[in-house]
Amino acid sequence: MSAPLPDALDAWSALHGGLTWQVPTHFNIAQVCCGRWARSHPRRVALRTDHPERPVRLTRFGELQAQANRLSRVLRRLGVQRGDRVAVVMAQRVETAVAHIAIYQLGAVAMPLSQLFGPEALLYRLQDSEAVVALADASTIAALRTVRGECPALRHLIAVDTPAGSDVDWRAALAAEQARFTAVRTHADEAAVLIYTSGTTGPPKGALIPHRALIGNLSGFVCSQNLLRSGCGRPPRRALGPGGVPADAVFWSPADWAWTGGLMDALLPSLYFAMPIVASAERFDPQRALALMARHRVTNTFLFPTALKAMMKACPRPREQHALRLRAIMSAGEAVGDTVFHWCREALGVTVNEMFGQTEINYIVGNCSQTLGTDGHPAPGWPARPGSMGRAYPGHRVAVIDDDGQECPRGTPGDVAVHRRDVHGQADPVFFLGYWKRDDATQAKYTGPVDDSWCRTGDTAVMDQDGYLWYQGRSDDVFKAAGYRIGPSEVENCLVRHPAVANAAVVPKPDPERGALVKAYVVLAPGFHGDAALVAELQQHVRGRLAPYEYPKEIEFIESLPMTTTGKVQRRVLRLQEEARAAGRG
Structure with a gap:
């Protein structure tokens, strides 16, 4: 645990103490992730669809918005109301992004479900959420048909590329609608997403995520992807895109868009910054992943530790085989460990930025190995320490607490927790609204008064003298x-x-x-x-x-x-x- 340079510590302290949340009363994910770009930069590429045997398909923001408008009209015609849950059971593909934009601007709640779920997993979530419509593709329609009879609230199935067994054919339905739609003016505190937790302990619980949570995620995304800009008087060396990030930046992650890591850490923040994201429905393979990143000139990525371990074992010296252009790697889900950490730095040429968060309160702790000066030259952020989860991202007040809700002395294990209010006393927008139909579980998550409480993550760690967290494991x-x-x-x-x-x-x-x-x-x-x-x-x-x-x-x-x-x-x-x-x- 070597000490970081004093100026790096000062930089982190200044960022952590200087950020003040500005959350508008009305806010909608669809507007900031697509609508504004469709108006100002309709030709800007939003998604790059990858297939090893087909030409790359480019989807631009204007097309993405037009398709979302048509789907919003289809859903409204099918009776979907504000607040209704709509299941999205599709792989990484353009239609998945279209579905999310359409649902958000309709004021409904998107419920992403993994294409890997079998009938039992789908049945539990569809019944518990009382979803009224499910959107599927060829990989998931059969499983949905199997359980549909046991889901009385599920009124319609919409299928892409496989109309058999569905009520509505996606392409025919959208073709019949106009590409104009007036978006609902949602409140920032209004529900946008219902994501079921991984279920490592007990049955999965549905975490209800508001539109404002995306705002709370942004500081972590910017830091973990080395996009944090530091002041410098010279003009930028690297051209910037409309979202303020390098114009040549391209994002990819194998993370399923059906869970928080894929949706809130990859798809939505990439669209928010107008950074093209690669969509690939291929099953993860370490060699294929390296080839994909080279083919699409991927600069930014999120690779979970199991993926990095597989790549390390399959291709110890990847840059000898692939022309990689990586500038940042974020990793989360499990501890990376110093072996993988050193391999990333030596073999990939990138210092991996570990991130820690969870479905309920995402993107709260991590590292920023570089900042990006306005002259385009990289400058130090706060250095990652091999094996550490990192430090609280700007805007989040994080501590290690004991059973009574008191902060533990540095070096003493305890529960990682996030306070509802930041260091300035402002409400942190990153928090979930609560567990769906589980008020008891929601209350158990917090320690202290409602508006002045700690939210326990369920993970155990030690905090060192400089505020770095060292993961011990799930509390259980x-x-x-x-x-x-x-x-x-x-x-x-x-x-x-x-x-x-x-x-x-x-x-x-x-x-x-x-x-x-x-x-x-x-x-x-x-x-x-x-x-x-x-x-x-x-x-x-x-x-x-x-x-x-x-x-x-x-x-x-x-x-x-x-x-x-x-x-x-x-x-x-x-x-x-x-x-x-x-x-x-x-």
């Missing part, structure tokens, strides 16, 4: 073994440093004497065979680097780890498996 993932507190991410990161390990998850294994043993589930890298000799080698690998009580007493090799659709390891699944085995049920 941290466990004790022989009286010692074990944070799984540190052990997992150590395991991944070994060339034989592609990925790892650490959970407690019940033990009558110690309470629990440290157990690791390991996914092997190609070319390695899991045997007793490798188990011993991995145990020694960890024992020689961490505390003696942290090395895994047992290692089980597994083909793949259970993951949420947001790319997070479901340690809970493995933990329950161990408990069932101990009870003789597994």
